[in-house]
Amino acid sequence: MSFLTNILKFVVVLSVQLVGLAASKSDVSSxxxxxxxxxxxxxxxLPGVLANQLIYPSDLSGDYFRAILKDMVTKFRTIEVDEKFKYDSPKVESDSANKLDYDNVHKDVFFFETKLHEGANMDAMELTIGENNVAFLPRSIADTIPFSSQNFSQILTYFSVSPESPVASVIKETIELCEIPALKGELKRCSTSFEDFLDYAISLLGKHVQIFTPSLETKSSHPNLTVGHVTQLVGKSVVMCHKLNYAYAVYLCHSLKRTHLYEVYLIGKDGSRGTSLAACHQDTSSWSAKHLAFHVLKVQPGTVPICHFLKKGTIVWVPSP
Structure with a gap:
C-alpha cells in the first residue's frame, strides 16, 4: 500500500472520528x-497566534483534513532538510544528528550572547523555514488518541500508517522527543490539546503572563540579516513551547532557569523586517559534551552562555512585569 494511500486512509478515519465526536462533545468548537x-x-x-490554531465547527469536515493532508505530505517530503535545523532543544547531540553535513551548517545556528547588539550581521537561515500550520485539537478529542511509545503500534493502526512509511518515522521521532527525560533544572511536557497547553504554562508561571512569538517574515530563502534594536524580556523563568512535526498541534514546552530571552528586531537586505526571539542559556553544564552547539562554537559545556534563535511557530510565555 502506497504512502499516499496510507495518509488518505488516515485522513478519512480521523475525519470520521472527529466529526462524530464533534456532535457529542460541546467543547470541540473554537x-x-x-x-x-x-x-x-x-x-x-486571545492572541492571534493561538486563535489561528483553533478548529472551528465548520472546519470539522473533509476540506479541513485535506488541508492537513497537504501539509503533512509536504513536511514529510522535506524532513531531511528540516532535520538540519532541529536545534531548539538543548538535547540535540551531534551523534544523534549524524546525518548532518557539518561543512554546510551555517555559522549562526548557535552564537554567543555578545553578538546580540545593534549592527551585528546574522546568518540565521533557520528563520526562513516555514512553520507547521496544523491546528490544536480540543482536549476531549486529543485525550482519546494514544500518544506514547508503548502504544506506537496502536497509533500506527489508528492512523492507518505503515510501519515502514516516512509518516511512521516522524510519529516515532516526535513521541520519543517528548519522552526524553528533562535536564537538571528543566521542567518539560508535550501538550497535545489547547487546554493542556494553557494549563501547563499556568502551572509553571501563574496567570500574570505575556505571550511572545517570532514575527519575522523573510522574503528570500537565505536573507542577509542585520540586528536592529535588542530588548531583553525580563523574567526569572520563561516557558518556551516548540511546535513539533505531527498530524495535529503538539507543543513541547519546557522551562529552563538561567535562560535570558531577547526580542531581536532584524532587518534584511532583501526587505525582510520583523522580530525574532533569541534564547541564551546561561548554564550548559548539564548538556551532553556531544551537543551540536559545542561542535559549532568550539567550546566546552558550562563555560560560556550559548544562544540560538527560536523558529517560527515557537510560543514563549514570560511572567508579566
Whole structure:
C-alpha cells in the first residue's frame, strides 16, 4: 500500500472520528476554546497566534483534513532538510544528528550572547523555514488518541500508517522527543490539546503572563540579516513551547532557569523586517559534551552562555512585569 494511500486512509478515519465526536462533545468548537481562555485570562484577548490554531465547527469536515493532508505530505517530503535545523532543544547531540553535513551548517545556528547588539550581521537561515500550520485539537478529542511509545503500534493502526512509511518515522521521532527525560533544572511536557497547553504554562508561571512569538517574515530563502534594536524580556523563568512535526498541534514546552530571552528586531537586505526571539542559556553544564552547539562554537559545556534563535511557530510565555 502506497504512502499516499496510507495518509488518505488516515485522513478519512480521523475525519470520521472527529466529526462524530464533534456532535457529542460541546467543547470541540473554537467558541468554547475561547471561553476556556477567557476563564483563565478574563482581561486579555486571545492572541492571534493561538486563535489561528483553533478548529472551528465548520472546519470539522473533509476540506479541513485535506488541508492537513497537504501539509503533512509536504513536511514529510522535506524532513531531511528540516532535520538540519532541529536545534531548539538543548538535547540535540551531534551523534544523534549524524546525518548532518557539518561543512554546510551555517555559522549562526548557535552564537554567543555578545553578538546580540545593534549592527551585528546574522546568518540565521533557520528563520526562513516555514512553520507547521496544523491546528490544536480540543482536549476531549486529543485525550482519546494514544500518544506514547508503548502504544506506537496502536497509533500506527489508528492512523492507518505503515510501519515502514516516512509518516511512521516522524510519529516515532516526535513521541520519543517528548519522552526524553528533562535536564537538571528543566521542567518539560508535550501538550497535545489547547487546554493542556494553557494549563501547563499556568502551572509553571501563574496567570500574570505575556505571550511572545517570532514575527519575522523573510522574503528570500537565505536573507542577509542585520540586528536592529535588542530588548531583553525580563523574567526569572520563561516557558518556551516548540511546535513539533505531527498530524495535529503538539507543543513541547519546557522551562529552563538561567535562560535570558531577547526580542531581536532584524532587518534584511532583501526587505525582510520583523522580530525574532533569541534564547541564551546561561548554564550548559548539564548538556551532553556531544551537543551540536559545542561542535559549532568550539567550546566546552558550562563555560560560556550559548544562544540560538527560536523558529517560527515557537510560543514563549514570560511572567508579566
Amino acid at each position: 467558541s468554547t476554546a475561547q471561553v476556556y481562555w477567557k476563564s483563565l485570562f478574563p482581561h486579555t484577548p
